[in-house]
Amino acid sequence: MPERISVVEKITKANDQLAELNRIRLDENKVFAMNLMASPGAGKTSLIERSLPLLADRFRLGVIEGDLATNLDADRAAAAGATSVQINTGSCHLDAPMVKQGLNELELSELDIVIVENVGNLICPASWDLGTHKSVLIASVPEGDDKPFKYPSMYRGVDMLVINKIDLLPYVSFDMERFKQGVEALNEGVVTFPLSCVTGEGIDAWVGWVAELALEQNS
Amino acid sequence: MPERISVVEKITKANDQLAELNRIRLDENKVFAMNLMASPGAGKTSLIERSLPLLADRFRLGVIEGDLATNLDADRAAAAGATSVQINTGSCHLDAPMVKQGLNELELSELDIVIVENVGNLICPASWDLGTHKSVLIASVPEGDDKPFKYPSMYRGVDMLVINKIDLLPYVSFDMERFKQGVEALNEGVVTFPLSCVTGEGIDAWVGWVAELALEQNS
Numbered sequence: 001m002p003e004r005i006s007v008v009e010k011i012t013k014a015n016d017q018l019a020e021l022n023r024i025r026l027d028e029n030k031v032f033a034m035n036l037m038a039s040p041g042a043g044k045t046s047l048i049e050r051s052l053p054l055l056a057d058r059f060r061l062g063v064i065e066g067d068l069a070t071n072l073d074a075d076r077a078a079a080a081g082a083t084s085v086q087i088n089t090g091s092c093h094l095d096a097p098m099v100k101q102g103l104n105e106l107e108l109s110e111l112d113i114v115i116v117e118n119v120g121n122l123i124c125p126a127s128w129d130l131g132t133h134k135s136v137l138i139a140s141v142p143e144g145d146d147k148p149f150k151y152p153s154m155y156r157g158v159d160m161l162v163i164n165k166i167d168l169l170p171y172v173s174f175d176m177e178r179f180k181q182g183v184e185a186l187n188e189g190v191v192t193f194p195l196s197c198v199t200g201e202g203i204d205a206w207v208g209w210v211a212e213l214a215l216e217q218n219s
Numbered sequence: 220m221p222e223r224i225s226v227v228e229k230i231t232k233a234n235d236q237l238a239e240l241n242r243i244r245l246d247e248n249k250v251f252a253m254n255l256m257a258s259p260g261a262g263k264t265s266l267i268e269r270s271l272p273l274l275a276d277r278f279r280l281g282v283i284e285g286d287l288a289t290n291l292d293a294d295r296a297a298a299a300g301a302t303s304v305q306i307n308t309g310s311c312h313l314d315a316p317m318v319k320q321g322l323n324e325l326e327l328s329e330l331d332i333v334i335v336e337n338v339g340n341l342i343c344p345a346s347w348d349l350g351t352h353k354s355v356l357i358a359s360v361p362e363g364d365d366k367p368f369k370y371p372s373m374y375r376g377v378d379m380l381v382i383n384k385i386d387l388l389p390y391v392s393f394d395m396e397r398f399k400q401g402v403e404a405l406n407e408g409v410v411t412f413p414l415s416c417v418t419g420e421g422i423d424a425w426v427g428w429v430a431e432l433a434l435e436q437n438s
Binding site for chain 2: 007039040041067068069070072091092119120121122123124140142143144146147149150151152153165167168171172173198
């Protein structure tokens with residue numbers, strides 16, 4: 001099917017060019033941006049809700065919420081203190097044109113950090129550069145310790161890994177060693193933050209990392 | 220982009236035609252087939268492992284495992300007593316041609332039930348008819364009660380809903396009423412099985428439903 005391949009290639013190339021423009025625009029405005037990816041229900045919005053109040057005294061915060069449907073997540077981000085934009089993708093991932101549209105709606109010159117919350121999906125978002133500076137994957141304990149093995153493209157491509165819902169470790173079968181071995185095989189040395197958005201355990205270390213990168217970008 | 224639309228339409232139409240052929244072939248062999256869909260880690264393989272031993276005395280069982288990567292799930296299904304075939308999709312969902320290939324590898328005349336485990340994804344599999352008789356969605360309690368609202372195409376299109384991991388209800392914030400309201404708004408009267416693959420609670424009702432449909436198909 002040469003026709004199909006040529007169309008897909010055209011779309012991907014156009015996306016990557018626009019992603020590069022998004023990144024330049026963020027850099028010009030000294031805004032640090034990250035792309036949060038995860039399965040449905042792993043805790044992307046909960047992590048944003050937990051993190052924003054801890055960053056709000058030092059940084060001006062914007063959130064771009066990508067969802068198949070509803071404004072639920074943008075409402076939660078706004079309630080937690082960020083300027084938020086909802087994008088209903090109608091499809092399985094965000095792409096660079098959608099993020100460009102989101103950036104248009106935010107006043108970048110008045111922001112320091114933009115968090116992009118991708119659509120809940122462990123497969124499709126891995127293939128699309130959005131123009132953010134860092135890609136973050138949120139795994140969660142009840143999903144099981146076999147996920148790195150089964151979704152290698154996602155685990156391989158990220159800069160940072162959050163392991164959420166560690167408060168559920170006593171109640172589920174999750175072998176942290178097996179999980180970490182799977183991660184290491186795909187993404188050696190990737191920095192990992194085990195944490196719980198319910199108890200707050202581990203949140204400070206994660207927020208410290210975000211703050212450090214934002215300060216670097218702002219300087 | 221008229222070029223893109225025409226290619227997508229061609230692919231979807233070819234898929235649906237092949238799905239119909241898969242269904243005819245299953246019917247000719249009096250095999251009942253279902254398509255299990257869910258987020259990564261909601262418990263598709265665990266439900267198969269729990270169900271097979273309860274069906275094995277009355278039915279001959281086959282499993283087609285769709286995964287982005289690895290044979291882990293086919294190994295688990297085989298260990299639980301089914302003839303199993305692994306398909307590594309390399310993409311975000313199974314389609315009818317892949318299931319046809321899986322059916323080629325199973326001896327249909329010697330089976331009564333075929334369970335197709337789709338790729339872990341709450342979006343893409345909803346759009347692809349595989350030729351199975353029933354579509355089943357497995358939700359899981361730790362994913363959160365907002366999922367019907369956020370993934371409406373998946374919740375709207377299924378014949379049956381399993382709510383897995385009810386053993387975790389005491390440890391997470393999950394409002395069953397809110398969840399059920401979301402489900403009802405999209406898929407009125409859909410039959411629901413709350414259960415736990417860990418404790419076994421609720422498994423009998425689910426297996427009873429599968430057995431009933433398989434007997435109907437076999438008669």
